[in-house]
Amino acid sequence: MTRHRFFGIAVMLAIAPTGGCSMAADKACFSKRSSVVLPDRTRVLANVTNGASGRTLAEAVLDGRTGEARAMLARDPRLIGTVVTHDPRMSSAPDGQYGDLLTLAVSRCDPDGIAMLLAAGMPANGVRPGNALTLALLADSPDLAEALLRAGASPDPQRLPDGEDAMKSAIAFSHVGGVMTLLRHGADPRWADSFGIDRVRMALDAEQADIAELLVQKGGTLWSVAGDGSMAVHELVAEPVAFTGPEMKAARARLVERAKASGIGWPPPDRATVRQMVASGAWPTPAMAKAGMTVSAEALAQIRARN
Structure with a gap:
């Protein structure tokens, strides 16, 4: 098994929001994917920006007190930038300690709260770009994600500096419907990261042949060259390790x-x-x-540096 395939199978589930505890009510529309972890109320309220006002506002959003949150934002529009932080000396935040106000509204499955925040000036991408959309995409229903995408949230991270990648989470959770939602709203099936790893390659690294096939059908390619000379098509040479069901094998055979x-x-x-x-x-x-066959500028630079 290649290093990339091992990575894809072993830790893909770690790239979506994970860890921590949340209010039981928060799971109302996140029942199908038990490993999705929502913002943890205690950790969120202890680590939001904008002081006491930020904490009060975040608590109102978490509780669904939309009118109170709207009034606070009307009095001080700067509070729209309230976000959850963590100690910069830590390599990553503790589980469940993440989000902005839009993410918090998504976490409690609150379309009214989302609409209120958008009307109050919240960017559809959120203050933490892509964070709310990534979480919304993993809900039981596509309604929350659709609302954000219709409001202008970007389905692609390259339009958002340091933005979270909703497609990556959808692939990690074997969420074909989520991938379809993003594609329907204009996600680029040939998007590649700074190493030249594209969507199809990402799906095949995770042995999600059905998603890889969907991406190819929508314009993705098996032949995008990464910075180490590897391509998605290389993943079709080896036999699958984890996902060996008949439907996945059939999709893989069609790709071959x-x-x-x-x-x-x-x-x-x-x-x-x-x-x-x-x-x-x-x-x-x-x-x-x-x-x-495609080669991104970043991948080409890495290849030339190796040779």
Whole structure:
């Protein structure tokens, strides 16, 4: 198993909100995915910005006291920027200690609270970009995520500096419906991170062949080259380890047939060959590019630095 496949299978569930406890009522629309962890009331209220006013406002949002929260924001619009913080000396926040006001409203499944915050000037992306959408996407119903996306929340993190990646969480939770929601609102199926890891590759790293197939059908590619010369298609050479059900195997087999029909070559060239050919400028040829081989500027720079 490659390092990337091991990482994808072993820790993908760690990339979505996890850990901590929340009010029982908060789970009202998060019953289908028990490993989703909502903002922890105690940790949130002990660590919000804007002092006593921020705590009072966050508590009102958590309790669903929409009128009171609206009045506070009308008196002091600056409170819209209230967020949960953590000690910067810590590598990450304690479980459940995260969010902004919009995330808190999502966590209690409160469409009225969300609407109030948006009307009060809250960006649809939130103050913590993408945090609220990522959580909303994991709810039992798509309604909360749809509301944010219709209000202008970005389905792609590249439009948000340091933004949270809702698609990554959807993939981690095997949430095909969530991926479909994001694609319907314009998410780029070929988006790649700073290492050149694209959506299809991310799905195949996690052995979510059904999601990978959906992404390819919507314009994604099996041939996007990452900074180490690897591609999503390399993940199709090895046998799946965790997700070996008939539907997943069938989706994987269809992707293999699609790769074989691309004309680029099967089995795919090894990573070292890919790096060498890309670094020299020989790949992708026009035919390869037409068949789906892409190399982001970041990946190209990393490949050239390696060679």
